[in-house]
Amino acid sequence: MKIAFLTPEFPHPKTGTSGGIGTSIQNMTRGLAALGYQPLVLVYGQDRDEHFEENGVSFYRVRNVKIKGLSWYFTRKKIQRIINQLHADDRLDVVEAPDWTGITSFINTKCKVVIRLNGSDTYFCHLDKRAVKWANRFHEKRALQNADAVLSVSRFTADVTNEIFGLHRDFTIIPNSIDAASFAPAGATSSQTILYFGTLIRKKGLLELPHIFNKVHEMNPAAELVLVGRDARDIQSGNASTWAMMQPLFTDSARKKVSYRGGVAYTEIQSCIREASVCVFPTFAEALPVSWIEAMAMEKAIVASDIGWAPEVIEDGISGWLVHPANHELYARKITALLEDAVLRESIGKAARQRVLSVFDIAVVARSNAEYYQRLLNK
Template sequence: MKVAYLTPEFPHEKTLPSAGIGASIFNLSKGLMQLNHSVIVIVYGQDRDEVIQEKDLTIFKVKNVKFKGFSLFLTQKKVQRLINDLYSTSKIDIVEAPDWTGFTSFLNVKCPLIIKLHGSDTYFCHLDNRSVKFKNKFLEKLALQKADGVIAVSNFVGELTNKVFSLNLKFNVIPNAIDVKLFNPIESKENECILYFGTLIRKKGVLEIPQIFNEVHKVLPSAKLILIGKDASDIKTGNASTWQLMKNEFSVNAKSQVQYKGQVPYAEIKNYINEATVCIFPSFAEALPVSWLEAMAMKKAIVASNIGWASEMIANTKEGVLVDPKDHKAFSKAIISILNDVTLQNNLGDAAIVKVKNMFDLEVIAKKNIDFYKTLINNV
């Protein structure tokens, strides 16, 4: 099968910086190519028009059209021509795009078009208790209504998407994937190391971390907290740095045990995960986070948010511990229990890696995607 992915981001040395959606498409593309399927990635919003050939992967970089008041529409039509040309020359059979900001809302393509629910702007604004831009919600809803098929990375994101848009779309749940073979857990040398990795942003619950760690520090003053990730501005307060907001909330004594590493190369993150005793994810807004899967693949004990998507990834107290991130004492208690119990660390980590191999590995997820693509190609 010949699959195209239309996306605003994709991780490559010649493309602009990428985040979660890009990582998800990268992993899935790799899984499809390992099963001998062809993949083309079309990345809009780039610095220039360029075609990059990487062995079996072709990347089309698309520069947005600049024309006041019509830039989005003209860029959509530019991408539409590219997709239809690829389809008419038998280079692709189907195209998939994310729900974010509804880029496909005015695309009229000849091949089947799938929208994957990674979490739209409307979805995240709802979870974050913020108002959404009318334009974004309108475009996202229109894109969903025009799609030939819908995939949701979790049942939670599918059901909530229907709710926030007042739709009743049928969706097929196919989660994000990771290449488990790339994660080689090694016995950690650290005994009391807590790790958070991800963007420092309010919706990921990072502003709860200082209060949680203050509670941990009272019981285990030697425990260390390491934070890794890009610092983001805070949309609620207007502060340019979420890290600065966090720093002020640590107690004087606890702060001495905190290290913020900023952004580090992706290849180095695995080293930090490996050295951690427990990974924490107190998020309020996710769809199905790849970072959780990476920690699970490294056989790490996890304490994470108990909201929505979480139970689709982790069975509470079996493959990790799920807690209300606003209940700082309960969250810290779960961390302390893990730090104090090597057997519990091992049991949670062992169960976590089994879960990832069985449910979230590249080959498993790639096959599910291909099966779904075939149903659309045969029926559209």
């Protein structure tokens, strides 16, 4: 069985930077290759066309077609030709694509196409309560309607997607995964460090975090907040920097305990997690966040958002704590309780890793994916 992943991003020096979709695909290809399958990755939006192979995975870099006003159409037709040729050459049996911007909306393949929900633009705009571009909504809905089968990383994302597009599709739920063996337990630390890692952007609760930390600082003046991730433009206000918007929200005293390290290489994230006592994710919009799973695998106590998808990742009070990001007082109290109780942190951290091993480890998830695709191809 040969599975191809069509994606706008993948974390590799030749394909550029990547977010959660690319990281999830990287984990899946490694897991499938370990099971003896032959995964392919087709990355569009590249600066050149290129094919190379690495660690049992075939990569195809695809340069977009540049025709004013029609690039979207001719790029899709170029991808269609590549997929159909690979299928004719017996190089692939099925193609998986993300829901983001509906890349497969005008791609007609001779093989089966599966859409996996990681959160479409329409989905995130719905959660953010802002307008979505007409073209993105059109292509995303058309791609979902035309897909041979549909997956979702969380039940919440599947239900919301059906609602906002007026669909009645039966989504199979297979979560995102990580290689838990690569995220070894960090061990106990006596630091008073709180870590957020991810993009600095409104939808991830970064404009709530200063208010939360102000209250933590009042309860525990020794607490420190470390922020790791690239800065982002704020869509609602047009401000070029979310970090610039955050700074005036801290009290003068609390601001002295805040460190922003900017974006770091993915390989450095584990060092940041290891140094922290508590990880925080006060987000308003996710599908099923890989960052949470990575911190859990390293036995870190987490205080995260309680919205929608969250209970599918963390069992509240067992493998982490879930609080609404706008409830600054309660959020701060949960963080402070963990900072002050090493035994509690250890208990929650160990439960978090056990949940990752049983639900989100690549060995478990890759097998679920392989079985799903085999059933699909057998129909």
